[in-house]
Amino acid sequence: MPDVIIPGPAGRLEGRYSPSEDPTAPVALILHAHPLGGGHMENPLVEMMYDSFRKRNFATLRFNFRGVGRSQGSYDQGLGELSDAATVLDWVQGYNATARYCWVAGHSFGAWVGMQLLMRRPEIAGFVSVAPPTNMYDFTFLAPCPASGIIVHGGADKIVPADDVERVMSKVRVQKGIEIKRDIIPDANHLFTEHLPELERRMNTYLDERIPLVEKERSERQITGKR
Incomplete structure (x- = not known):
């Protein structure tokens, strides 16, 4: 689980990276909660998500957004943080050029950034969004959502009420064959x-x-492509 320093748009970004022994293993990127609310990559929830993918032999990386920990720069209203995430994904893909696909997982603010990232990166085949802040940020960019994933929320969440998450996410359109x-x-x-x-x-x-469904769908596409 080596520490890594990644050149970012606003300076270096501090991360933790667990490579896979399989050169074709998928990649997982883990994103923490709001930088101004105490979010950081060593949060137990973030570490749990990181370990879940690492134990599945993903090439797994978590990092601190700009201005957090040893990452340089300062909070940038989500725009810079999305750029940080895209840069870090580029970095880990550079070390895993034959990765089969990618997943992104995030908590709160990190879930919002992650879901924006999956709209921009077709190689992202799945997502995990924990407590997405639907009452703080616009989620209409999911039009339609291109990848299947799971949204988990707390029934006693007083920061983002579960009813609000349900209201917003129930209206999200998805591509054919996609399920949230x-x-x-x-x-x-x-x-x-x-x-x-x-x-x-x-x-x-x-x-x-x-x-396993992602792996099956990928294999079927390869077979169809050969035909």
Whole structure:
């Protein structure tokens, strides 16, 4: 799990990277919560998501957005942070040029950035969004959503009420064959303070179900392409 320093748009970006022994292994990028709200890559929730993909032999990377930890620069209203995420994805793909596909996972602000990134990067085949801040940011850019994924929210979230997430995400259009699963953990707050094991269980259940389908869909496309 080596520390890495990545040249970013506003200076160096601090990260943690776990390479895979498989040169064709997929890539996973993990994004933390709001930089001005105490979000950082060492948060237990972020580490849990990182470990979930690492244990599945993904080439996995988490990093601090600009202005957090040893990352240079300062908060940039989400625009710079999206550029940070795109730059870091480029970096990890540079070391994994034969990766089969990518996943992105994020918490709160990081979920918003991650879902913007998947709209711009067709190689992203799946996503995990935990407590997306639908009452703080516009999600109409998901028009339509190009990849399947899961949204997990806390039923006792006082920062982003679960009803608001449901209202916004129920209106999101998706491409043909794409499904966004929505899952609520009762009594969990925005940080899943007392419910991290349950969040991990539900996330892992989804990944165990979804990743084999992604692999199957990829194989079928390759076969069709050969024809």
